[in-house]
Amino acid sequence: MVEIIRATSAGFCFGVERILRMAEELLESKKNHIYCLGELIHNPQEVRRIKAMGMKFIQSTSELPKLPDGESGIVLIRAHGVSPHVKQEVKARGYEISDGTCPLVTIPQNFARKIVEDGYRLVIMGHEEHPEIQGILGFVRDLQGQVDVIAGPDEIETLNLKASDRVGFISQTTHPHETYAKLIGDVLEQVLEVRAYNTICQATFDRQDAIRELAQAVDLVVVIGGRQSSNTNRLVEIAAEYTRCYHVEDSSELKSDWFESVNRVGISAGASTPECAIQQVSEKIRTLVGDQ
Ligand code: SF4
CATH class of the missing domain: 3.40.1010.20 (4-hydroxy-3-methylbut-2-enyl diphosphate reductase, catalytic domain)
Structure with a gap:
């Protein structure tokens, strides 16, 4: 046996339960023109189930059709979040936003901005192509300051650190905490100052x-x-x-x-x-x- x-x-997790509930409630409301921007969550079976309920998926705001006169539409933002300019594009096309960004993803979004505004080099531990990181990068793209994304301590050399650097860290919410701790420790040995936020959920x-x-x-x-x-x-x-x-x-x-x-x-x-x-x-x- x-x-x-x-x-x-x-x-x-609670962020996934929350976004699925939001999607189901929107679809049950029987409103017209409901879209989800990007894959709702990274699970093919659940995405198929929500699609079968009637959700229309788009990859970019440019795919949003023009709304008929007098009609409204809604765009659901997935748990990974999006950058502020994407939300502006949605509104510019006349659609409302239903924001399913996980509240724990808004933490690194806000800290990223604070780090750059406070004059630190921002280093994000994560995968640059991941939608959560793409969303976070959108929160700092209008600020002056150096921003880098690396997957972990093995990529420290690509940062070309200087002894006078002041570095601020955030991590993708799903990265391993041991890897994050090692990255922070290794960088601290090479620079003047490190500020690190625990953004792993x-x-x-x-x-x-x-x-x-x-x-x-x-x-x-x-x-x-x-x-x-x-x-x-x-x-x-x-x-x-x-x-x-x-x-x-x-x-x-x-x-x-x-x-x-x-x-x-x-x-x-x-x-x-x-x-x-x-x-x-x-x-x-x-x-x-x-x-x-
Ligand atoms: S940040 Fe954590 S709780 Fe939120 S969706 Fe991601 S894994 Fe779930």
Whole structure:
């Protein structure tokens, strides 16, 4: 009998629950012209479900159609947030905004601006192409000051730091706290002053701590979540430091040979993975190992 152990913290975070509720309420209101700017969350099943309910997805404000005379439209801003100029473009096209930016994402947005206004070089730890980082960059783009985005301590050389530099840090909400702490410590050895804000969200802390503990107690870990989901990918990286780890988007990707000679299987899931997907993976593992 294979034991399946679920991480003590896994699956939907409050920011994802909030944006899904907002999307559902907008669609249930039966208003016309409801659009979502970008992928709502990084989970393909949930995006398909919301699309099936009637949400229209656009990648850029230029795709918003002209509203018929006398009619209104709404654009839902996803949990990752957007830059202020994108909101201005939405309003300029005559649409209202329903702002689903996670309240925890507004923290690095505001600190980024404060760091640059206070005269520090802004260093953001994150992935530049990620929508959360693109949104944050929009909060400082009208300010004078040096801004860099790096993924972690391995990229410090690209900053060309000077001994006289005063550096201000923020992190993408879903990056590992150990990596952030190392980056800050390494930079502090090379510059005059460092100011650092803890902008990693509690849900990320909890899920990363839980998978670290779980991965040390099982023979393999299965992490469920979208391949574009940063926080899911971090969970995979952490688990792989300790044991064999597989990343699946849903139960159809599970392979029976993964579970040969295995006694204990750990399961975790990214912050945008619905409970039903976690249950389906658990049940499919039981079927594959012949426990049902
Ligand atoms: S992972 Fe954290 S920052 Fe991102 S949506 Fe969830 S609660 Fe908000």
